[in-house]
Amino acid sequence: MQSNRPLGLPRMIAGVIGVVVVVGAAAGFAVAWRPAIAAIELPAPSSFDPALVKRGRELAAIGNCNDCHTVKGGGSFAGGLPVQTPFGTIYSSNITPDVQTGIGRWPEEAFRRAMRSGVNRDGQHLYPTFPYDHFTNVSDEDDAALYAFLMTRPPVDAPPRANRLSFPLDQRFVIAGWKLLFLRRGLYQPDSTRSAEWNRGAYLGEGLAHCGACHTPRNGLGAERSNAQFAGGDVDNWQAFALNKQSPAPVPWDAEALYVYLRQGFHPDHGTARGPMAEVVSNLSSVNESDVRAIAIYMADVFGAPSIDDRKRGEAVLAQARSPAPLTLDSNVNAAGASIYAAACATCHETGRALPYGGVNLALSTALSSPDPRNAINIVLSGIRPVEGERSPIMPGFAASMNDGQIATLLQFLRDRFSNQPPWSGVEKMVADARQSQPVLLQTSSGSHDAPRESMRREKR
Structure with a gap:
């Protein structure tokens, strides 16, 4: 039976498909390709204005750069910190002015492009564990100060470690597609209806401090969910609490x-x-007070004014904290947990002693009021190390002296006694999981910087 189809039709279809493929490949190349920027000779440290370097030091502290780019035993800013993401492990890069393994031959133009667009000097796309989706807000003047500070650090010869990502995510051109979907370019635009302090806080909080990178949940592609800004996130097996109306804090925050x-x-x-928040505040303790206050003013506005009910609940919690009920071992609730608390915790938390030997009143604990018990678990396991030179709280860790069941029982007692929230579920398994990462917890608690980061944030790649 003879076909009436023109003999040239298959060839025409094949030609159209070929054209589509070629055009698609050309468009993909155009989207992904970025030119290299010519290298320069390493500038002399003396060529940078000392005042600019000083400002850059404060900006780097606001950005928490050292904690993402320094590993225990390595040089400051020399990179190598592992970030464990849902897609594999990414290592931070060397941002010292070493000419072979760092940014020593980067002109300021290349540094600014990395900050704004997530592209390195060679034209390679950087993984979004480096929060350029926030750094796009940073001004030219602040980028210049950061560049001056980093280019005057001691150079460290630290070759980059190979990322461990599966195909096709190990191909950097794929990141170009991620940027098309999620990267919104443009400098911060001040709100003329707000105060100068509020605008300064918004500029820093949304930009260099990248608060949302930890405190905003992420979608399946690792991007912040724009419809859930500051609704809380996951960082290093810790919960970064919500900073908006969903905050679990028993007492409302103010500026x-x-x-x-x-x-x-x-x-x-x-x-x-x-x-991880301990690292952030450690850095913020060294910067200009006015910048920290501006961030506080902006974030207080993000939290929003508390409702009348929230304010009344906060006042009731504060009253309870100032006049706590005497500890009783009530067999109708959790006698085992109460007994552990009486033996291990009440000596500090029930005596009203001043810091550092008196424990924080647990009725004020956000960790115990949170819907997620991980932060409370981590603190009980690893304790709280003292902050050098300050009257800060201290607490021993109980990882070695309590088993998983005892810690879970204690935590359920604490939840019942010190919060008005329903019991947690699955606590004992979560304790066991946290104990498996105890080396990470201990290193995070002690302030060292070689623990893996289990997130898509704060990493300069």
Whole structure:
């Protein structure tokens, strides 16, 4: 039976498909390709204005750059810190001015492109563990100060470690597609209806400090969910608490409390910064007070004014904290947990002693009021190390002296006694999981920087 189809039709279809493929490949190349920027000779440190370097030092502290680019036993800013993401492990890069393995031959133009667009001097796309989706907000002047600071650091010969990513994510051109979907370019635009302090805080909090990188949940492709900004995130097996109306804090935050907490790492009505947040406040303690206060003012606005009910609940919690009920071993609730608390915790938490030997009143603990018990688990396991030179809280860890069941029983008692929230579920398994990562917890608690980062954030690649 003879076909009526023209003999040239298959050839025409094949030609059209070929054209589509070629055009698609050309478009993909155009999207992914970025030119290299010519290398320069290493500038002399004396060529940078000391005032600019000093400002860059403060900006680097606000950006927490050292904690993502320094591993224990390595040189400052020399990279090599592993970031364990859902897609594999990515290692931070060397941002010292070493001419072979660092950024010593990068002109300022290349540094600014990396900050704004996530592309290195050679034209390679950088993985978004480096938060250029926030750094696109940073001004030319602040980029120049950061560049001056980094280019005057001691150079460290530290070759990059190979990332461990599966195909096709190990191909950097794939990141170009991620950027098309999620990278929004453009400098911060001040809000004329707001104060200068609020705008300064927004510029820093949304930009260099990249608060949302930890405190915003992420989608399946590792990008921050724009419809859930500051609703809480996961970082290094810790929960980064929500910083908006969803905050589990028993006492509502205000700008003054945030300022004290960010500056000192502790507030008597809210507790102590632990985990990755301890690194953040350690850096913020060294920067200009006005910048920290501006961030606090902006973040207080993100939290929003508490409702009348929230304010009343906070006042009731504070009253309870000032006049705690005597400890009783009530067999109708959790006698085993109460007994562990009486033996291991009450000596510090029930005596009303001043810091550092008196424990924080646990009715004020956000960790115990949170829907996620991980932070409370981590603190019980690894304790709280003292902050050098400050009257900060201290607490021993109980990883070696309590088994998983005892810690879970204790935590359920604490949850029942010190919060008005329902019991947690699956606590014992979560304790066991956290214990498996105990070396990470201990290193995070002690402030060293070679623990893996289990997130898509804060990493300069």
